[in-house]
């Protein structure tokens with residue numbers, strides 16, 4: 611996280627002709643866990659006339675069985691706002707937090723016998739319009755996906771609250787999702803309606819369904835769960851720094867989400883517990 615938010619990474623801007631150095635850094639981290647890591651290059655348009663190139667980092671842990679279930683796709687955008695003048699936007703909570711948790715999940719699960727592929731996607735150009743996630747979904751070309759888990763802004767701050775918005779079709783998994791947080795001090799809230807979530811968060815202006823990379827999956831009828839800690843006073847400011855992150859809590863979040871992913875990729879699904 612210190613590296614992702616460092617001045618050398620210049621606020622992780624998107625739109626370069628070649629992958630940003632943060633994408634290479636994430637690639638090296640994921641390669642440590644024997645994943646098949648590839649860049650997915652794509653073109654995207656912004657404004658009225660401009661187009662640019664983006665690069666997702668796509669890392670797969672393969673199911674090694676004869677029969678495998680449809681894959682689970684875990685997303686976290688690594689791009690941020692870049693810099694303005696001499697100041698850069700570190701984007702620690704938005705979304706180095708999601709990227710480091712995604713890498714930690716890969717670390718914790720990489721030696722396990724999984725019953726479906728786990729595809730980790732560090733998406734690019736989220737801030738410019740969810741372009742990386744759109745490109746990834748497009749490339750799936752209708753391939754069946756079990757679910758998308760999207761991680762965006764996971765620093766719990768003082769409120770100690772973590773929120774999730776999930777597709778209504780995942781309501782049968784409600785207890786699977788919530789029980790993983792029971793043994794933690796985190797106040798976890800799960801919603802199946804973006805409107806109710808906005809009301810409870812006192813943020814009627816935010817459309818949580820369209821706010822991050824889970825939306826293109828939703829549009830493609832792929833069930834999703836979006837995890838995030840809600841509003842952040844430092845959002846999209848130069849104050850979204852490494853020092854503001856509570857790492858003890860981020861570790862709790864990571865362990866709980868890992869537990870949930872494990873429950874969905876192993877045969878002893880906790881649905882029966």
Ligand SMILES: [Zn+2]
Nearest residue numbers: 704705762763
């Ligand atoms: Zn974000």
